[in-house]
Amino acid sequence: MEYFLTEEQQTIKGLARKIAEERVLPVRAELDEREEFPRAIVKDLADADMFRVFIPEQYEGLGGGCLELCLVVEELSRICGGVATTYAVNALGCYTLIEYGSEEQKQKYLPDIAAGKKLAAFAITEATAGSDVSGIKTTAEKVEGGYLLNGSKQFITNAPEADIYAVIVLTDKTKGPRGASTIIVEKGTPGFSFGKKEKKMGIRASSTGELVFRNCLVPEENLIGRAGAGFIQAMRLFDRSRPGIAAQAVGIAQGALEAAVDYAQQRVQFGQPIITLPVVQDMLAEMAIQVEAARALTYAAARTVDSGARNLTEAAAGAKVFASDVAVKVTADAVQVCGGTGYMRDFPVEKMMRDAKVTQIYEGTNQILRNAIAMELRKRKGRTV
Amino acid sequence: MRQDDFKGIWVFAEQRNGRVKDVACELLARGRELADALGTDLSAVCFGHRVAGADRLIAHGADRVYMVDSQELADNREDLYAGQLAELIRQHRPEIVLAGATPFGRAFIPRVAAALGTGLTADCTALDIDAEKRLLVQTKPGYGGNVMAVIVCPEARPQMATVRPRVFRKSVPEAARKGEVIGVDFDRRRITSRTKLLTFVEEIAETVRIEEADIIVAGGRGLVKEESFQMVKDLASALGAAVGATRAAVDEGWAPYSCQIGQTGKTVCPKLYIAIGVSGAVQHLVGMQTSDVIVAINDDPHAPIFEVADYGIVGDLFKVVPLLTEKLKK
Amino acid sequence: MNIIVCLKQVPATTQVRIDPQTNNLIREGIESIINPYDTYALEEGVRLRERFGGKVTAVSMGPPQAESALREAISLGADEAVLLCDRAFAGSDTLATAYTLARAMNKLGDYDLIICGRQTLDGDTGQVGPELSQMLDVPCVAYVSQIEDVADGALRARRMVEDGYEVIESPLPAVITVVKEISTPRLPSLRGIARSKSAAIPVWGAGDLALEPEKTGLAGSPTRVINVYSPQRTCQGEILEGDPAEQVECLIGRLKDAGLI
Numbered sequence: 001m002e003y004f005l006t007e008e009q010q011t012i013k014g015l016a017r018k019i020a021e022e023r024v025l026p027v028r029a030e031l032d033e034r035e036e037f038p039r040a041i042v043k044d045l046a047d048a049d050m051f052r053v054f055i056p057e058q059y060e061g062l063g064g065g066c067l068e069l070c071l072v073v074e075e076l077s078r079i080c081g082g083v084a085t086t087y088a089v090n091a092l093g094c095y096t097l098i099e100y101g102s103e104e105q106k107q108k109y110l111p112d113i114a115a116g117k118k119l120a121a122f123a124i125t126e127a128t129a130g131s132d133v134s135g136i137k138t139t140a141e142k143v144e145g146g147y148l149l150n151g152s153k154q155f156i157t158n159a160p161e162a163d164i165y166a167v168i169v170l171t172d173k174t175k176g177p178r179g180a181s182t183i184i185v186e187k188g189t190p191g192f193s194f195g196k197k198e199k200k201m202g203i204r205a206s207s208t209g210e211l212v213f214r215n216c217l218v219p220e221e222n223l224i225g226r227a228g229a230g231f232i233q234a235m236r237l238f239d240r241s242r243p244g245i246a247a248q249a250v251g252i253a254q255g256a257l258e259a260a261v262d263y264a265q266q267r268v269q270f271g272q273p274i275i276t277l278p279v280v281q282d283m284l285a286e287m288a289i290q291v292e293a294a295r296a297l298t299y300a301a302a303r304t305v306d307s308g309a310r311n312l313t314e315a316a317a318g319a320k321v322f323a324s325d326v327a328v329k330v331t332a333d334a335v336q337v338c339g340g341t342g343y344m345r346d347f348p349v350e351k352m353m354r355d356a357k358v359t360q361i362y363e364g365t366n367q368i369l370r371n372a373i374a375m376e377l378r379k380r381k382g383r384t385v
Numbered sequence: 386m387r388q389d390d391f392k393g394i395w396v397f398a399e400q401r402n403g404r405v406k407d408v409a410c411e412l413l414a415r416g417r418e419l420a421d422a423l424g425t426d427l428s429a430v431c432f433g434h435r436v437a438g439a440d441r442l443i444a445h446g447a448d449r450v451y452m453v454d455s456q457e458l459a460d461n462r463e464d465l466y467a468g469q470l471a472e473l474i475r476q477h478r479p480e481i482v483l484a485g486a487t488p489f490g491r492a493f494i495p496r497v498a499a500a501l502g503t504g505l506t507a508d509c510t511a512l513d514i515d516a517e518k519r520l521l522v523q524t525k526p527g528y529g530g531n532v533m534a535v536i537v538c539p540e541a542r543p544q545m546a547t548v549r550p551r552v553f554r555k556s557v558p559e560a561a562r563k564g565e566v567i568g569v570d571f572d573r574r575r576i577t578s579r580t581k582l583l584t585f586v587e588e589i590a591e592t593v594r595i596e597e598a599d600i601i602v603a604g605g606r607g608l609v610k611e612e613s614f615q616m617v618k619d620l621a622s623a624l625g626a627a628v629g630a631t632r633a634a635v636d637e638g639w640a641p642y643s644c645q646i647g648q649t650g651k652t653v654c655p656k657l658y659i660a661i662g663v664s665g666a667v668q669h670l671v672g673m674q675t676s677d678v679i680v681a682i683n684d685d686p687h688a689p690i691f692e693v694a695d696y697g698i699v700g701d702l703f704k705v706v707p708l709l710t711e712k713l714k715k
Numbered sequence: 716m717n718i719i720v721c722l723k724q725v726p727a728t729t730q731v732r733i734d735p736q737t738n739n740l741i742r743e744g745i746e747s748i749i750n751p752y753d754t755y756a757l758e759e760g761v762r763l764r765e766r767f768g769g770k771v772t773a774v775s776m777g778p779p780q781a782e783s784a785l786r787e788a789i790s791l792g793a794d795e796a797v798l799l800c801d802r803a804f805a806g807s808d809t810l811a812t813a814y815t816l817a818r819a820m821n822k823l824g825d826y827d828l829i830i831c832g833r834q835t836l837d838g839d840t841g842q843v844g845p846e847l848s849q850m851l852d853v854p855c856v857a858y859v860s861q862i863e864d865v866a867d868g869a870l871r872a873r874r875m876v877e878d879g880y881e882v883i884e885s886p887l888p889a890v891i892t893v894v895k896e897i898s899t900p901r902l903p904s905l906r907g908i909a910r911s912k913s914a915a916i917p918v919w920g921a922g923d924l925a926l927e928p929e930k931t932g933l934a935g936s937p938t939r940v941i942n943v944y945s946p947q948r949t950c951q952g953e954i955l956e957g958d959p960a961e962q963v964e965c966l967i968g969r970l971k972d973a974g975l976i
Contacts, residue, residue, distance in 0.1 A: 015902070018903075048901075048902045062906070489876065491842075494845075496846065502810070505842060508839060526839065535944075537939055538937050538939070579854045580854045580884065586879050586882070643878070649895075656975055681952075694952040696969055
């Protein structure tokens with residue numbers, strides 16, 4: 001379908017595809033097999049200015065918006081979901097800074113992230129707080145010299161590779177949801193260490209780990225925005241980043257669709273390529289329709305974010321839910337089309353199926369997001385403009 | 386200066402560590418035929434220090450050997466060799482100058498051509514004479530070997546060409562052949578070098594030297610994985626053969642560059658060339674198609690390698706090769 | 716360091732065919748790319764600039780569409796680019812090409828290093844680099860696989876020979892030709908692409924280069940191509956039939972009969 005991308009957007013998309021095909025494709029199976037962080041690819045992305053895409057121009061970025069980010073994430077995901085996650089989480093890690101940070105904070109951290117010199121991460125999840133973010137227990141006690149952090153964060157993408165962590169902490173335990181804040185903690189700060197690196201079902205190239213804070217003193221100037229604004233900041237952050245996850249799901253599904261079509265065209269059974277069989281055509285057609293619908297919804301959500309609209313929750317959540325469900329179904333169907341071969345690890349589709357699953361889970365489980373959409377629906381009584 | 390003033394065919398004989406390279410003898414063999422076709426004589430030109438080989442050059446067909454012996458010329462130095470050769474050519478005016486298209490030859494011969502303002506064709510695969518026009522007809526591959534170009538240098542003299550090692554065959558040396566050896570003094574005041582050779586680091590191939598091997602077993606992309614390349618080595622070992630590789634295999638890291646055969650690797654012509662999992666892309670073929678007997682093992686019946694193979698096995702190389710190796714060991 | 720990189724635009728594939736009627740190469744439908752060896756040359760030039768400071772200028776002699784190759788060079792890190800284009804240059808062999816490039820180098824002025832790829836995909840000669848150095852009267856180091864250092868107006872580099880490599884020291888300015896082992900070419904960057912779109916690439920013709928006309932184009936080319944053809948391969952081989960065991964048995968028999976094993 002025609003998505004009316006500008007010349008600049010096409011350039012970004014084209015370069016992302018080139019990087020994915022030339023640098024990621026040859027190593028994706030090995031990265032997955034070894035659960036190895038894609039260090040060389042991060043450098044390639046940095047050298048190509050890809051980390052500048054989502055940073056404003058005054059901080060050495062290229063000032064791209066949500067759609068530009070989605071285009072890159074989609075192209076990377078088409079080849080490897082793990083690499084795409086590693087890239088996309090940098091945006092997640094610095095959006096709060098971009099929206100709410102002071103000029104000094106932005107000047108201090110953003111140029112290095114733009115140059116790909118430092119990676120970012122975002123940490124909210126804890127053992128007791130997944131969907132229910134209010135369950136966080138990591139505290140940041142105001143002391144002389146700054147905040148003293150105690151607690152731990154679970155399932156944090158880009159840990160321990162990232163240098164800059166935007167962490168949601170309780171600065172005031174008495175205030176409930178209004179007691180959380182976002183604070184930047186740099187790797188190497190005394191009292192900040194990493195726990196285990198997780199072994200995952202999919203996106204294995206992406207590094208997922210535990211953050212441990214034990215009397216970790218963080219300077220006062222590292223607090224982003226107002227103390228107590230943490231959850232509101234996080235909610236707005238997710239509204240902006242969810243289309244990125246939707247784009248990841250679209251990319252993974254696209255890669256699976258291509259693999260299934262290629263396979264069906266060359267696999268001969270009963271004297272002809274299986275793509276000539278109506279049962280297979282039916283599956284492939286359904287997959288193609290779903291992928292395109294997911295793409296259209298994702299781009300629409302991204303454009304909505306970029307339009308500056310105030311209420312983004314439904315658009316962002318809706319795209320993420322739809323696209324991730326599509327990715328899970330399409331990748332499973334792709335394995336089915338490829339039959340026995342599709343089940344083998346030497347063939348790329350089973351990885352895509354394993355990679356797709358997480359998109360239904362992280363950055364808000366699809367169940368929580370449906371709840372959120374339902375709440376919005378009630379507010380607007382289901383009416384549109 | 387008229388064209389007719391240029392007479393004779395020269396072969397530049399490259400040496401290494403005091404020993405004349407085989408390519409010089411290969412060129413003399415063809416040079417002899419070309420000289421006879423033109424009714425002219427054939428000379429060899431050699432630079433170095435204490436080079437043993439003048440007799441060998443004469444035995445291989447040279448009527449005359451110009452030998453420039455000097456300490457400075459012991460190592461192959463482009464500036465010095467180019468300067469000295471250009472000087473000799475200006476003095477003696479050969480109509481044709483041939484040299485081996487070795488890495489050194491390809492680097493210094495163009496400098497001679499540019500200094501003399503004459504035409505040069507590199508990497509020729511065939512040389513012929515148009516006796517009527519007294520022209521050297523040069524054939525060389527382009528586009529990686531997909532196209533052959535036929536080139537002449539109608540007016541400028543000398544007509545220069547380089548030819549890869551193993552394209553021509555050496556003739557049987559005639560020990561009784563007579564010829565003159567002319568020593569030439571190296572004018573070290575006029576011919577100088579600006580570059581310095583600091584060190585040479587040898588990178589030794591593991592097995593038999595590929596250029597000299599009678600049998601070569603080469604592996605290509607069809608082997609799929611690095612571990613499978615071991616089958617190539619095992620078969621080579623069973624045959625006492627050298628190991629070769631296509632560019633694809635070298636790019637994958639399965640074999641060192643010294644094993645690479647083809648357009649940007651080595652040219653070989655062993656008695657027996659066994660190509661395993663090699664598709665036969667033209668860039669590879671130019672490096673081995675003059676082998677005496679070519680055997681190809683590949684699962685794709687349409688692979689271009691079968692067009693040059695004398696014996697072809699269309700089958701699963703993972704079954705065929707181990708079986709072959711096993712049988713040969715007995 | 717003032718670095719000049721010479722590059723040539725070539726067809727994207729070597730799978731070219733000859734039109735049997737005109738005896739010319741069929742060029743339609745074939746994309747153009749920067750000669751792969753020249754991308755290594757450009758990458759090395761950009762790396763040297765990153766290491767030692769200075770400027771990289773990409774130069775190409777070719778038809779008007781070669782401008783796209785120069786724009787690509789800018790997206791890959793070249794600071795500036797110049798296209799040498801004139802009908803008078805058509806039909807140039809390597810000598811005439813080297814002469815024209817040499818005139819351009821003189822016009823560009825003070826350079827420290829000229830980098831060329833070892834050969835082109837289409838011509839495969841590898842002659843222009845050394846011929847250029849002769850005309851400019853500067854040293855040439857061919858088949859460079861690594862530049863170890865640049866210091867005190869001299870270059871120390873490794874260059875490949877058949878059985879290993881030599882370490883050569885050369886004063887600057889010099890010409891080097893490079894092999895693919897020297898570097899992995901980078902991908903274009905977004906800022907590079909933006910720059911390449913807005914860059915002004917001057918076109919220099921015969922008049923701009925103070926050329927002696929008899930040394931350029933067809934007139935300046937001592938060699939002439941008198942024929943081109945696609946090599947025919949005759950298929951005279953024997954395909955051995957049977958299961959692997961039979962095929963192997965048969966092969967060994969044939970090779971023994973031929974006295975090869």
